[in-house]
């Protein structure tokens with residue numbers, strides 16, 4: 129039976145003013161877990177699953193003056209103060225639980241019990257030392273610190289929060305045991321580097337592959353071994369410099385469509401739920417970028433958009449189901465829900481098959497010679513590149529890859545934008561500085577590849593947002609062989625969570641770790657990444673499995689951010705529900721991000737229609753671009769080895 133991940137939060141039906149949300153419980157970041165000793169063993173939901181109560185939000189709030197805010201409304205400092213007190217109280221309560229020993233394993237381990245049993249029946253001490261010393265820390269290797277989870281302690285918060293508290297107590301690697309399940313939690317940069325880069329061959333995607341099989345099959349994210357090597361080698365070259373530069377035009381157009389929606393909302397004095405709008409923005413972008421399909425989800429809820437969200441919602445729901453009913457043969461045929469999911473999957477697959485067929489015809493008819501930076505200007509999609517390259521692959525594998533990229537590039541970018549706007553709403557100083565840069569760099573033009581180099585502070589805002597809200601907050605691996613992590617030996621079949629959240633917020637690794645401070649990244653320094661930060665900063669993972677869409681996503685979020693703040697001011701709406709975290713594959717809000725959007729008084733900017741994004745100036749050498757092409761080569765080389 130598969131383990132399960134809550135993949136994505138599905139945006140509510142398209143509506144600007146009033147959003148109704150449904151109560152929903154999800155499991156965390158794929159943490160429906162199997163027994164570590166067998167991949168086909170029974171599964172149960174990760175006990176620290178969280179409840180996301182989506183109550184109904186208040187409806188339209190009319191903008192009157194001072195950005196639609198009631199002048200008598202509570203002062204923002206007061207709100208911050210209350211939030212700080214609540215946070216301190218919550219942390220103190222959890223720390224008290226940890227200190228009380230609630231999490232500390234007091235029982236003897238299974239091996240110790242066996243050892244004692246053997247001693248009782250007369251097995252000599254020297255023999256026991258030889259057999260068990262290695263495991264029990266009696267030899268040269270110390271034992272991994274061990275914590276025991278309590279469902280009660282963590283039920284009401286996003287799961288990576290208690291993992292953070294436990295990290296402060298137990299350190300950079302510890303074992304967390306929930307009943308019969310056991311996981312290694314890694315929050316140490318050098319151990320993360322070892323797993324992700326230095327000895328990456330010894331680790332698979334483990335439960336993640338089982339969880340994602342339903343939507344992604346053997347797509348690039350869940351695939352391991354030879355399939356991964358072959359697919360990575362085929363896909364990485366498709367995201368070449370010229371392609372990414374061309375995408376900047378697409379990002380600008382899509383962001384402009386969102387601006388038009390916000391224009392209307394700002395004029396009508398309606399509040400907007402930004403999280404769902406960002407989800408739609410990035411769905412529209414990734415559909416065009418990956419297989420040249422315009423979902424147009426910012427304007428419509430068409431059948432295919434609904435089908436995509438039905439499939440994603442199913443993945444989310446499976447992560448909390450106590451019994452995997454979808455695996456019962458007869459249930460598949462009688463359950464209306466599963467029939468709906470299967471119909472949605474069929475619609476998506478049929479649509480992808482049609483797109484593949486159309487694209488194949490285009491490729492057959494075109495006279496373009498295939499070369500390294502090949503791109504059809506009418507259809508610059510990744511699919512077009514793959515087909516033109518003569519990629520010899522089954523249509524099922526091609527569909528899996530397309531679906532994988534659709535999902536990978538959709539909610540991640542949406543989550544980055546959501547949390548960036550949340551952070552900006554708390555720091556007007558950063559917002560002013562950001563708007564100043566955007567005004568001076570962009571004027572009234574659409575952003576171009578040249579602007580990406582100039583939008584330095586905007587990029588740092590995204591870098592910093594990714595530090596505070598990494599998407600996903602945890603990377604999942606399983607050991608394929610015995611290994612040594614730091615000073616601790618581990619056995620094969622260990623499920624491991626690398627907590628990017630802990631790495632990014634560790635007080636040992638960062639000054640003012642919880643503070644949103646884009647200035648911590650020098651404007652003239654290199655873009656921060658896992659290599660120059662020595663694995664304490666992992667926004668796109670690291671090693672051979674690093675994100676293939678990192679530059680794409682960086683530009684996408686920079687363009688969207690720049691275009692939105694150029695035209696509007698954003699504030700948390702009066703009466704909006706508190707912005708709290710919950711996790712799917714990425715960090716979501718529990719009740720949306722409801723904002724009041726107002727037109728900026730100056731400068732009065734509406735983008736002109738001139739766009740010049742397809743020309744790439746070869747003299748431009750963005751450090752990340754260099755890295756991307758090198759990465760393609762390096763990881764292709766690794767994939768070949």
Ligand code: HEM
Pocket residue numbers: 348349360532533536537538540541544598599600603604666667668669670672673674675676677678680681682685
């Ligand atoms: C801000 C947006 C994004 C973030 C934060 C992000 C983050 C990540 C991370 C952390 C990983 C590594 C996962 C692991 O090691 O387990 C990853 C892998 C991946 N990402 Fe992204 N990603 C983003 C956007 C994209 C986009 C736009 C695409 C596609 C165009 C994409 C495609 C992929 C793929 C295919 C992989 C798997 C690579 C492999 O296993 O070889 N991502 N991403």
